[in-house]
Amino acid sequence: xxxxxTQSSEGGRVCPMCGEVSAESFKFCGFCGTAFPEAPSATEVxxxxxxxxxxxxxxxxxxxxxxxxxxxxxMATYLEEMRQGIEEHGGTxxxxxxxxxxxxxxxxxxxxxxxxRAVRAxxxxxxxxxxxxxxxxxxxxxxLANRTGVNTGELVAGEAVAGHGLVIGDPVNVAARLExxxxxxxxLIGERTFELVRDQVEAEKVEPLALKGKADLVQAYRLxxxxxxxxxxxHHHLPMIGRxxxxxxxxxxxxxxxxxxxRLATVVGHAGMxxxxxxxxxxxxxxxxxxxxxxxCLPYGRGITFWPLVEIIREAASIEESDPxxxxxxxxxxxxxxxxxxxxxxxWP
Numbered sequence: 001x002x003x004x005x006t007q008s009s010e011g012g013r014v015c016p017m018c019g020e021v022s023a024e025s026f027k028f029c030g031f032c033g034t035a036f037p038e039a040p041s042a043t044e045v046x047x048x049x050x051x052x053x054x055x056x057x058x059x060x061x062x063x064x065x066x067x068x069x070x071x072x073x074x075m076a077t078y079l080e081e082m083r084q085g086i087e088e089h090g091g092t093x094x095x096x097x098x099x100x101x102x103x104x105x106x107x108x109x110x111x112x113x114x115x116x117r118a119v120r121a122x123x124x125x126x127x128x129x130x131x132x133x134x135x136x137x138x139x140x141x142x143x144l145a146n147r148t149g150v151n152t153g154e155l156v157a158g159e160a161v162a163g164h165g166l167v168i169g170d171p172v173n174v175a176a177r178l179e180x181x182x183x184x185x186x187x188l189i190g191e192r193t194f195e196l197v198r199d200q201v202e203a204e205k206v207e208p209l210a211l212k213g214k215a216d217l218v219q220a221y222r223l224x225x226x227x228x229x230x231x232x233x234x235h236h237h238l239p240m241i242g243r244x245x246x247x248x249x250x251x252x253x254x255x256x257x258x259x260x261x262x263r264l265a266t267v268v269g270h271a272g273m274x275x276x277x278x279x280x281x282x283x284x285x286x287x288x289x290x291x292x293x294x295x296x297c298l299p300y301g302r303g304i305t306f307w308p309l310v311e312i313i314r315e316a317a318s319i320e321e322s323d324p325x326x327x328x329x330x331x332x333x334x335x336x337x338x339x340x341x342x343x344x345x346x347x348w349p
Contacts, residue, residue, distance in 0.1 A: 054146055178220055
């Protein structure tokens with residue numbers, strides 16, 4: 001039996017991990033819990049997705065500066081860097097268009113923060129080119145530059161396995177036009193993308209653009225930076241209805257912790273049930289009685305195992321992202337004191 005087989009000759013679904021047979025209706029293996037792969041579908045559906053279109057600037061002159069073999073190696077390295085930058089943020093590279101990259105966030109898997117992932121990926125692509133240039137300049141005496149357009153909208157999404165293009169629609173065209181309008185090494189994002197990420201980015205409004213194929217002017221924003229945190233605290237003006245029992249449980253745990261007994265409260269529920277609102281409401285209720293520090297577990301990325309602790313320490317010591325290491329250490333020392341004299345070198349952050 002092949003490892004990818006999921007159907008049994010006797011009926012049921014065969015687990016690709018443990019080989020046991022579960023009922024046809026099971027979405028997960030009844031023995032080891034492995035998720036069964038979804039059956040591919042040729043059905044095209046309308047989805048809200050975010051498109052990232054990135055293109056290399058000056059590729060023609062680059063071809064004149066180096067020979068064909070070097071150019072091939074440079075382009076292969078560049079495109080691989082772009083692919084990694086997209087995929088590490090949860091996006092999908094739909095296709096490479098010469099030296100351009102078309103990527104989509106929201107297909108085939110949907111995340112609640114696809115627009116934020118897309119703008120973070122756009123920043124990452126820009127940073128990857130900057131890092132790549134030091135090596136390219138040393139080896140071949142050339143430097144690369146790119147520009148990027150990001151746009152969000154509804155479009156028709158098909159299944160690649162069915163031989164269809166992943167995304168078709170106006171948002172793709174607008175993303176490509178935004179890329180063409182962007183200055184070198186800059187990122188332009190569409191208005192809908194900006195509305196979805198406005199609380200987590202620094203962006204500069206540009207003059208409305210006359211884009212090819214669009215009857216009306218298109219508003220865009222120049223992306224300057226993206227916050228590192230996964231989400232910002234939002235203050236709601238409407239009162240929270242219900243959840244008195246849950247708030248009471250959190251309050252009880254808080255009072256118990258105040259008497260010297262450590263407590264851990266875990267809020268579990270499906271997306272959209274109000275977990276963040278509940279914790280925010282509780283945090284606001286203890287203002288003046290305790291200091292609230294927040295740390296977030298990022299759902300993607302590399303080197304993020306201790307990210308919640310990093311955010312908590314930064315907030316506790318008022319360490320800014322722009323602070324040099326010496327300043328950060330000095331602020332941290334003010335909070336926790338000097339490192340113990342017996343600590344090995346490098347053990348104290």
